[in-house]
Amino acid sequence: MVLLLGGFIWWVVSKAESEFPTGKHIARIAIDGIITQDRYREEVLQKIADDDDAKALIVLINSPGGTVVGSEILYEALRSVAAEKPVVAQMEGVAASGGYITALGADYIVAHGNTVTGSVGVIMEYPDMSGLMDQIGVQMQVLRSSEIKGGVSPFREASSAELAAQEAMIEETYQWFKSLVAERRNLNGNALDNVTTGGVFSGRAALANGLIDSLGGGSAALEYLESVEPTIAELSVEDWDMDPPEPWYSGTLSTLLGINPLVKRFSGSESAQLYSITR
Numbered sequence: 026m027v028l029l030l031g032g033f034i035w036w037v038v039s040k041a042e043s044e045f046p047t048g049k050h051i052a053r054i055a056i057d058g059i060i061t062q063d064r065y066r067e068e069v070l071q072k073i074a075d076d077d078d079a080k081a082l083i084v085l086i087n088s089p090g091g092t093v094v095g096s097e098i099l100y101e102a103l104r105s106v107a108a109e110k111p112v113v114a115q116m117e118g119v120a121a122s123g124g125y126i127t128a129l130g131a132d133y134i135v136a137h138g139n140t141v142t143g144s145v146g147v148i149m150e151y152p153d154m155s156g157l158m159d160q161i162g163v164q165m166q167v168l169r170s171s172e173i174k175g176g177v178s179p180f181r182e183a184s185s186a187e188l189a190a191q192e193a194m195i196e197e198t199y200q201w202f203k204s205l206v207a208e209r210r211n212l213n214g215n216a217l218d219n220v221t222t223g224g225v226f227s228g229r230a231a232l233a234n235g236l237i238d239s240l241g242g243g244s245a246a247l248e249y250l251e252s253v254e255p256t257i258a259e260l261s262v263e264d265w266d267m268d269p270p271e272p273w274y275s276g277t278l279s280t281l282l283g284i285n286p287l288v289k290r291f292s293g294s295e296s297a298q299l300y301s302i303t304r
Contacts, residue, residue, distance in 0.1 A: 046263035052079040060091025070102040090122030103130025134237040136228035146223030
């Protein structure tokens with residue numbers, strides 16, 4: 026029984042240790058869909074930064090954006106990796122708003138000719154159901170310390186003070202985003218203003234306006250890495266999984282042990298946020 030338990034513990038530990046690629050390689054991760062805060066993703070990026078076998082990082086991006094905080098944390102995590110090894114962003118179908126912030130975390134950005142790029146701006150949306158509430162005779166009673174406490178609400182028409190407070194926060198966040206573009210892409214004046222209107226660009230237009238470094242896909246990303254360190258080109262590209270691993274008690278094992286297989290890890294993601302830079 027002791028030997029059986031010891032063997033089981035060894036299996037669990039060895040499975041966890043073999044979770045990521047080993048041996049000298051180029052690490053590659055994928056950022057897909059809406060970006061929110063993800064603790065597991067942060068842990069993986071820190072592992073890549075600390076892993077001496079991972080000689081470089083390619084970041085595949087296909088995202089329309091996400092929350093402000095989620096995008097900021099992802100950007101900072103990529104800059105931490107870039108402090109240790111070269112990082113290149115390979116933009117696919119779309120890299121807008123938070124997706125483009127992700128690309129800014131890399132040392133070099135490549136995109137396809139038709140990659141939807143940019144959307145440098147901030148947006149906040151909420152439903153206004155006040156008219157419907159009036160029709161059905163329902164009112165939301167609110168007790169608060171000030172007129173702007175709690176911000177705007179879908180249950181009542183926003184006051185001028187509430188709107189002004191939200192607009193000020195949006196403008197502050199927008200200026201942060203704009204300054205990030207200015208710093209990372211070395212843009213200023215009209216060149217900066219022209220690409221920070223909230224509009225999007227094709228990959229070709231993004232190159233002409235200084236938002237990316239070259240057109241292409243995986244080969245262009247590898248060419249950049251080879252220009253930084255020629256020996257890197259000899260290494261294989263290995264994917265690092267950004268999805269949290271299933272708990273050891275899930276699937277067949279959980280069935281055998283009588284553990285609910287629907288138990289999942291939720292701690293790595295944040296709840297929905299009103300504030301977003303999705304488009």
